[in-house]
Amino acid sequence: MELGKRLDRPVVLVGLMGVGKSTVGRRLAKRLGLSFVDSDSAIEDAAGYSPAEMFERFGEKDFRDGERRLVARLVEGDVRIIATGGGAYVDPSTRQLLNERAITVWLDAPVDVLAERTSRRDTRAQLRNGDPKCTLEKLSKERRPSYEKAHIHVKSGEGAHKEVVEAIIEALEKHLSQRS
Template sequence: MGAGKSTVGKRLAKRLGLPFVDSDSAIEDAAGFSAAEVYERFGEKDFRDGERRLVARLVDGRVGVIATGGGAFVDPRTRELLNQRAITIWLDAPVDILRERTSRRDTRPLLRTPDPKATLSRLADERRASYAEAHIHIRSGIQGHGEVVDRIIDALAEHLSA
């Protein structure tokens, strides 16, 4: 949460001339209410099951840029699906930056805690091993989104030529 997946994904898609899909927005379109509400109403297990089915549909079509929710890649079946059918990218930002970015809106159920920074730190620790299975690892932070996109494009070129 707060790594810039949606913002960077939109810019990356535009630079590459590809369509962009945010999985949380697609969940909202299908459910008729926010991804956070789906998560709160049905719980994490049902949310992740639905998210996996959605991701399967998204990677089975044309080439594009997909931004998944932060927990999607932690699910082993979703991670395997993405790593088999797509080039996966981990946007890795320091917890202090994640906290600053996520504090702007109260739309993230997992951060409705007395200490959101501690929650972000715990989630980063818990998810790190899963995220490390992504094909590409991009460290981001204070640099602009355009610079992050440039680094992703360079990493994609390197990945595809390997």
């Protein structure tokens, strides 16, 4: 809770689909006494379509444009924890905005772990056609250079979400001490 009171800007979780941004984000927010928002849920609330439906109906370009506007609104509010969609941070304008107005945390997990996690539900538009593991490997390779620009890098894996939350808290403490 002490750390939550010292934060002066939102903490934004970025990374590939299935890495645990939403689950870890909820737990992190609870630990820090902050609110939590998932940008994918906020998109669905605003548009009436799931991100996957919007992606399929309007294409990636229009989806990313809407996502960028929504993320910009989310970081202007209260200090909170925000989980973004996997591709949001890859957009250069969104990445710049987030790095200027938030503390960005890249959650990074092995592709094998992501493939297993994402296979549990058919809600990922980009994984519906072809081999999901192959798609995740391609996305990981393409997006890594963008994700590496996050302020903080936390490795995730098959361990408990609690361990990831603790690693983020430790990294946030270090990040804040370096900023002052």
